Amino acid sequence: MKTVWKWVIGIVVTLLIMLGGIVWYFSVHWKPLLDQKFKELVIASTDSLYTVDYDDLDINLALGNVTVSNLVLRSDSNVYRQLEEIKKAPDNRFQIEVSKLKFRNFSIKDMLMNKELYLKNVVLDTPIIHMINEYHSYNDTASTEVKKPLYDKIKNTLKRIQISGIALNGVNFKYSQLQKNIYQDFELKKVNIKIQDVLVDSTSILDASRFYHTKMVDIEVPGFTYKTSDGFYKIDFEKLKINTKKRNILLTKVAYQPLLNKAAFYKAKGKGGSYVVMKFDTVRFESFDFNDLIRNKKVYAAKAQLKNGRLDIYSDKHYKSTPLNKIGRSPHQALLHMKTHLAIDTVLVQNADISYSELSDKYNQVGKITFDNSYATITNMTNDAVNLAKNKWMRVDVITKVMNSGRLHVLFGFDMTSKAGFHTYKGTVGSMQAPAFNQILRPLLNVEITSGNIKKIAFDMEANDHRNWGKFNFDYDDLKVAILEKKEDGTHKRKGLVSLLVNELLVNGSNPNLSGEYIIGKVNWQRHPDHTFFKTLWQSLLDGIKQCVGLSKQREAKLMRSADRAQHTIEKANTVVGKTKSFVSKIFKKDKDKEDKEDQKEK
Template identity: 35%
Template sequence: MTQHETATKKTIRTWPIVVLIIILLLSSVVWYFYRHYLADNRWKPLLQAQLKELVLRASDSLYHIEYSDFDLNITSGNATLSDFKLVPDTLVYQKLVAAKKAPDNLFILSVKKLSIKNVGARKAYQEKILNINNISIDNPSLTIINKRYDFNDTVKIGKPKTPYQLVKKIFKQLRIDSISLKDISVNYINQSNPVTKQTALKHLDINISNVMIDSLSALDSTRFYYTKGVEVILHNYKIATPDSLYNAELKQIYFSTAKREIILDQVTFLPRYNRNEFYRQMGTSGDIFTLKFKKITITYIDLQRFLRDQKLYAGIMNVSNADVQIYSNNAYKGKKSIKIGHDPHQSLQRVALDMKLSRLNIAHTDIIYSETDAITEQTGVITFNNTSGAIVNVTNDARAKKKNPFMVARIKTHFMKTAPLQVNFKFNLNAKNGAFNYSGTLGKFDGRILNKLVKPLALVQVQSADVERLDFNVDANNYNSKGHLEFYYKNLNVQLLKKVNGRAGLQTQGFISKVANALIIEKDNPNKKGVFRPGPINLKREPTASFFSFLYKGLLDGLKPSVGFDKKTENKVNKIVAKVSTVVDKFNKFKVGRKQRKVERQARRQAKKDSINRIKQKQSL
């Protein structure tokens, strides 16, 4: 089978069934009106019988129609069909399956009212050219049962008929200026997988413009299935994710075949539970996402590829005015989720729909990542504000990845609302170990803004730091990260913290902090002699560490040697801290004991004084 034959067959089977029924209806109306019209209206039962016969014949007896009334105004050329139903014959369908001729989609349709305006009946009869101004379909309810068969992709089943071939014996040309379907309900039942899935849509509007069916329209590249354009508008859509942990809501979805674009307005992806209940429902630790998007647009969609191969190829996706929040709880006491293989580019590969976006643009987006530490049980926060940038070659399609296996992101943002940050990512979409690179530059800022992150997660409080620049370049994968970091700063002074059981908050380590600042922490980089300390990065990834956590911990691994706190020094410091802590603990115990002994002495003195007073009172009596 040639590619053209496959595309033609797909075209026939995906042709909107509503429009096809309308064509058959109008064909019978015109034909019988001019050849069988009688003053006593004996044409009406003949018309109805012929209409039903045409539908059976056109669908190979797969469908039959039912309706309560059909009204035709001869003068105006207007017609109305009430309580219309399109019903499939399941026995016929099973025979088609056995003969390997069944379509992938089965339709069940009901329409409350179908109105046709300004049918050009005279021209249709005299010239076999039918023109209609408008067809309006109110409150249609459509059920689509999808079951994909291999024989529809691999076996040629005769020569398919085009819509023109179905009507050419009656008309040589059929044109409809506009078709409006209002407030549609659609129930999509997918039986192609072992587990049947259903998706319901309500409040759907479809507008079809300039339908043309003749001998040449199928070859018109400016048309989409014989139309100049189809617009689909879905209002107030809401659906729960398959795991029931999130609700996805959209105020409106707009799709245009003429513009080849999709517009999503006010999109939200929200957890259905609070954090504690979310983890209980999930049964393991993991990231919790809260996503809000003012608008998402997808342009330059390859419609033919989507309908032919069920692959979404598009040019540009624009995301603007988004609010992205990601929360991770390392203090969660239950089962820990393994994050290996779940980085963004790896999650993209598991999307069920094969897709390729040439470019994803991001504008005016705020990203907040927060993490609760297992030791401190406090939450660190890192923010990226007014984020913009582009991601190119966003794909999970095998053919596209063979041509270009790298997805590249170039992002500009403001770190903690203050420091300009430029970061680049290069993801290897084919790497089994999830390899990627991230590099960038962080501009000038007051180091104290880091406290929201490092106090809860690193037990360090920055007292002062004038950061001039931070450059980094890291190669990473699912298991480790290696690279280097260059940290330029002045006037660094820190306070070391600790978590004490039974006491609220974090406690300062005053004496140890003074020792660290005086003997270990380098105040400037480069120092006064001009010696610069680089920050090598060599970090083994914890399997439970999320993507964002892995990124900042990699940078933290390079920051330590930059400030003079390398592995060798860290080991020495840990020993010193242990010794000092022992001395401090002994001193604290001594202070507590001395205080206790003082209290006891005071108690004894008071008891002796009370005893003397009692003796004096007795003597006075």
């Protein structure tokens, strides 16, 4: 019996030795074949633009494992320049370095004999990816040439590639943009990428559930900071997560903000403009079309969400800007003229605080207006011609608190196909106390509201690039204002008698007024070419307010010219009656003459 076991053991050992020898033999002698196939595959799949080199190719035939050491994938600069000459060069090219590239459960026999590559997983340890972007205008236009699918490029080498999973651990990614021979870089470090179920065969390109032949790509970027090319701003986020299976993108702690404080910012620029800080806790895209992004450079999503944010805009009026024609540059027109095709069904802005601050060059004080706890819904946000042919209107529904007090609800409608920039806006402001606006009136206009009860504001406006027109309703009572003057110590005091006369003779204390007349503002505001969309909107609404409170254009112009010198006129008079007559005659003489002439015409 012992002799039998000796024979059995001997046979098994002999077979193992023979198998080991065969494995060793094929590992050694198939290595050149595998090396050749690997390099052929890279060249075929990239149309000869890329080549691959490595230090060592270690094969364990028994386990089906292959390890490639110090692999480098690089673009061939000569081929790239040739593609540029025939206007077929891509905007992006890559160089990839991997210290260890590991293939597991790799069937060399299937690859060499059947032209089929099966892998359980692929691991890339600490790869370095350098992406170079070089803009070519011909890539902006739609090409009539049909691009070959990946399978058609590799089918002569492999008929099928199937990989269960790919892991890229600790990726260092560098992006370089080359414009007019000037490089601009940013880097992402310690990026983790997981890819599931890769399939490349004659049918995989038709599988709509796959993104670039994969069932899922999951990317996690731990943090990012990018300085803009002008050196004034930076963009950063805490974390970025992308999942192509769930079709979503998530960014946390997103910020766009200046690198300098306000004083240094304007000193460095040497001219006017806005100082902008924008932050959001969460930015999320849902049902994102990654295939359209890769194939057609289109950004399509069902929903975008911006949550818990702030937008602060500041302007120092001591610094002047060169006047620029803003006609045709409103936000909706800027969207329409974007090079990137964009279509987002719904954009939700949730709980954002918005403020505009201005440092007056005349009074050297900062005025501020705020819109607190803002919520907005934007629908049909698109510049895509196909989408706009179905629905030309982009709608914006905004609910906020003005000065953290009155509830403002505005509905915007933008005709995205209008060459004249036609749009509408209508809304209401709920009850609030008028002195809440002193935070912006006192520093910028040297005027304050001492009392006023706003019951309701309602407006219904239409507009285009050149004019805003419509109806403005303003219901209020107990409105009183004060004209201020600055003292030597920097504080302000009210011009008492001037303020009294303004309230008695210029401003309607209520609407309806004491005579029961209800005044409706009929706005017809001509846009100044160098005024922005939002400045024009505000001036149009302000015109409606002025009409309702009794400040006609003639009265307003006369008041602005006379208010500063009125006190001097009053002080020269000897009696109260003299003071009143002197001031009133200066302000209303021309208006009275005009009214008399109009009455004469009517008669």
